[in-house]
Amino acid sequence: MRANDKNSRTKQKSKFAKRLSDSKYLLLMIAPCVLYFIIFKYWPMFGLITSFQNYSVFKGITGSEWVGFKHYSTFFHDPYFFTVLKNTLLLGIFNTAWNFPMPIILALVINEIRSNKLKKFTQTVSYFPHFISVVILCGMVMSCLSPRGGIVNNIVVLFGGKPINFISDPKYFRTIYIASGIWQTTGWGTIIYLAALTGVNVELYDAAAVDGANRWQKLWNVTLPAIIPTIVVVLIMSVGRSVTIGFDKVFLLQNDANISTSEVISTYEYERGIIKGNYSYSAAIGLFMSVISSLLVIMTNTISRKLSDTALW
Amino acid sequence: MFKKIFNGDTLFELIKCLIIILTIVVSVYPLLYIFSVSISDPIEVMKGNVVLWPKGFCLDSYKEVMKNPNIITGYVNTVIYVVVGTALSVAVTTLGAYALSNKRLIFRKFFNKMFVFTMFFSGGMIPTYLVIKWCGLLNSMWSFLLMGAVSVYNLIVMRSFFEGLPKELEESAFIDGANDLRVFFSIIMPCSKAIISTMVLFYAVGIWNSFLWPFLLLDDKAKYPLQVVLRQIIISGDTKMSNSTSDVSTLPETIKYATIFFSVLPILCVYPFVQKYFVKGVMIGGVKG
Known part of the structure; x- marks a missing residue:
C-alpha cells in the first residue's frame, strides 16, 4: 500500500508503466481478441477507401489510382439504383414493421399462461425455428410453396384455385421473406421480453385488482409499462438493422423471375463485386448502405431519448 | 352486451388460447409435415394425400440421401468445422471477456468501445472478402472460422457474467501470489462451466448453420460444409445423385424432404436438452447488455 502511494506521487x-505492468497478463489474454477485431473488422473498414479508387488486386491500396467519388456518382446514376434502393427500403421497413411487434404480443401471452407445463412447452416449441439454418428455411419455404404438390398450393387447389408459382412471382417475394422471418424469429424474440417481465412487481397487480381493473386493463397499465424500456432498446436495434438486409436469405430465395423485387443492395453488391470483380464499385455500394444504417441508428436513438429517456447511449 | 364481453376476461382468455394454439401449430407443423412426406409412400405424396401423418412407409428417399457422397462429405466437414471453430471461438471469447471484465486492465474503456462499435458499423462484404484474399486464406477452412471467431454479442454476455462474479474469489488467490492467468484457469474457469457451455452451444449452432462465408470463400467441393451442399440439393434442385438410375420409388420432392430432415436431425436431437442454456445466455445478455 505504501509503495503504491509513493508511485502515485511520482x-x-x-x-x-505501473498500470501497464499490472495488467500485462490481462493484455496477453485480450490480445487474440484485439487482433481479431483489428484484422477482420477494422482492416475491412480501412479497406473501404478502395471505394474512392480504381482498385486493382495487383496494385493494392497504395498503388491503385484515386478517383474520388466517381463510383458513388456512377452508382447514383446506375439504372438499377432506384429499383435496388426501393426494394431494400421497402423490404426493410415492412420486415421490421411486421417482425417487431410479434414477439411482444407472444411474450405478453406466454406471460399470462398459468400452467407452468404449458408455458414451458409453448416456449420450447416456439424457440425451435430459430435454430434452423437459413438454407433449410429457404428449402422448406420453396418446397411448401412449390406449384407441384407443395402444401400451400394443395390448399389453394382444395378451394378451387389454380396452383400459383409463388416463388417465381415478384409480387409475393416480400410476403414470403417476411412471413418466413416471422416464423423463425418470433419465439426467440420473446426471451428478452419474458426476462423483463419477471421483474414486474406482483403487488402492482394486486393494487390494480383492488381498483377493479380487468385483465385488459392490467395488461395495458401494469404489464406493458414494465417492458417499455426493453421495447425501446429492441426497437432502436431493429430499426438500425432494418435496412441492412441480410444477404443469405434474399440470395437463396432469389431467382431470375422474382429479381425485380428481390434485388436488394447486399445482393447487388455481391453480384457486382464477387461475380463481376468490380471491387471498388461494390465497396462504394456497401459503404453507402452502412452510412444509411448508421444514420438510422443515431436518429432512432435521438428520438427515443427525447421521447422516453431510454437510449442506447 | 358486446361491450361487456369485450371488456370482460372471457374474450381475453379466448384470444390468449387462440394465440397459444396458433403458435404451437405453426411452429411444429412444417417440420412434422416434412418428416411425414420424407417417410411416406411416394405415390401417396404425389396424390397429395399426405397432410399431417405419414401415409404408407418407405425409406428409399433416405437411402438415396445416404448414397450421395456430397452429403456425407459435407456432414463430416461440418462436424470438423464445428469442433475446431467452437474451440477457437470459445477460447478467444472467454479470455478476452475475462480481461475486459477486470477493472485493472489498461485501456479497458477503449477496448470496450472498439469492440461494440463493430456492432453498428462494418466494412461490409467486399472489403472483408479482400482482406481474407490478401491474407491468403481463400479456400481454406480457417478463412471463415477465423473471421467468425468472436461475436461481439457473446463477448458482452461473457463479460457481464464475469463482472457479476464476487471479487473475493480472485483476491484470495492474488494474496497467494498467483497471476491473472493462474487465477483465470484455476479459479474462474471452474466457476463458469455453465456460461462456457452456453457459449459452446451458441458458437456450435452458429457454425453448424453458417452458409454465407463458407459459400463465398471455399472453392473446393471437398471442403464444402453441409449447408453449402444442401443449397445445391434443396434450393438449386440438384437431387440427381451420382450415377443412380432414376428410380420409380423416389420423387425429387421426397428426397428433398428427406435431406432437410436428415440435416435438421442433430439439432432436433440435442435441442430439448440444451435449450435452457441458450435461454440463460440470452437472459444475461439481454438484462445487462
Whole structure:
C-alpha cells in the first residue's frame, strides 16, 4: 500500500508503466481478441477507401489510382439504383414493421399462461425455428410453396384455385421473406421480453385488482409499462438493422423471375463485386448502405431519448 | 352486451388460447409435415394425400440421401468445422471477456468501445472478402472460422457474467501470489462451466448453420460444409445423385424432404436438452447488455 502511494506521487509516466505492468497478463489474454477485431473488422473498414479508387488486386491500396467519388456518382446514376434502393427500403421497413411487434404480443401471452407445463412447452416449441439454418428455411419455404404438390398450393387447389408459382412471382417475394422471418424469429424474440417481465412487481397487480381493473386493463397499465424500456432498446436495434438486409436469405430465395423485387443492395453488391470483380464499385455500394444504417441508428436513438429517456447511449 | 364481453376476461382468455394454439401449430407443423412426406409412400405424396401423418412407409428417399457422397462429405466437414471453430471461438471469447471484465486492465474503456462499435458499423462484404484474399486464406477452412471467431454479442454476455462474479474469489488467490492467468484457469474457469457451455452451444449452432462465408470463400467441393451442399440439393434442385438410375420409388420432392430432415436431425436431437442454456445466455445478455 505504501509503495503504491509513493508511485502515485511520482511522474505520470511511471504510473502508466505501473498500470501497464499490472495488467500485462490481462493484455496477453485480450490480445487474440484485439487482433481479431483489428484484422477482420477494422482492416475491412480501412479497406473501404478502395471505394474512392480504381482498385486493382495487383496494385493494392497504395498503388491503385484515386478517383474520388466517381463510383458513388456512377452508382447514383446506375439504372438499377432506384429499383435496388426501393426494394431494400421497402423490404426493410415492412420486415421490421411486421417482425417487431410479434414477439411482444407472444411474450405478453406466454406471460399470462398459468400452467407452468404449458408455458414451458409453448416456449420450447416456439424457440425451435430459430435454430434452423437459413438454407433449410429457404428449402422448406420453396418446397411448401412449390406449384407441384407443395402444401400451400394443395390448399389453394382444395378451394378451387389454380396452383400459383409463388416463388417465381415478384409480387409475393416480400410476403414470403417476411412471413418466413416471422416464423423463425418470433419465439426467440420473446426471451428478452419474458426476462423483463419477471421483474414486474406482483403487488402492482394486486393494487390494480383492488381498483377493479380487468385483465385488459392490467395488461395495458401494469404489464406493458414494465417492458417499455426493453421495447425501446429492441426497437432502436431493429430499426438500425432494418435496412441492412441480410444477404443469405434474399440470395437463396432469389431467382431470375422474382429479381425485380428481390434485388436488394447486399445482393447487388455481391453480384457486382464477387461475380463481376468490380471491387471498388461494390465497396462504394456497401459503404453507402452502412452510412444509411448508421444514420438510422443515431436518429432512432435521438428520438427515443427525447421521447422516453431510454437510449442506447 | 358486446361491450361487456369485450371488456370482460372471457374474450381475453379466448384470444390468449387462440394465440397459444396458433403458435404451437405453426411452429411444429412444417417440420412434422416434412418428416411425414420424407417417410411416406411416394405415390401417396404425389396424390397429395399426405397432410399431417405419414401415409404408407418407405425409406428409399433416405437411402438415396445416404448414397450421395456430397452429403456425407459435407456432414463430416461440418462436424470438423464445428469442433475446431467452437474451440477457437470459445477460447478467444472467454479470455478476452475475462480481461475486459477486470477493472485493472489498461485501456479497458477503449477496448470496450472498439469492440461494440463493430456492432453498428462494418466494412461490409467486399472489403472483408479482400482482406481474407490478401491474407491468403481463400479456400481454406480457417478463412471463415477465423473471421467468425468472436461475436461481439457473446463477448458482452461473457463479460457481464464475469463482472457479476464476487471479487473475493480472485483476491484470495492474488494474496497467494498467483497471476491473472493462474487465477483465470484455476479459479474462474471452474466457476463458469455453465456460461462456457452456453457459449459452446451458441458458437456450435452458429457454425453448424453458417452458409454465407463458407459459400463465398471455399472453392473446393471437398471442403464444402453441409449447408453449402444442401443449397445445391434443396434450393438449386440438384437431387440427381451420382450415377443412380432414376428410380420409380423416389420423387425429387421426397428426397428433398428427406435431406432437410436428415440435416435438421442433430439439432432436433440435442435441442430439448440444451435449450435452457441458450435461454440463460440470452437472459444475461439481454438484462445487462
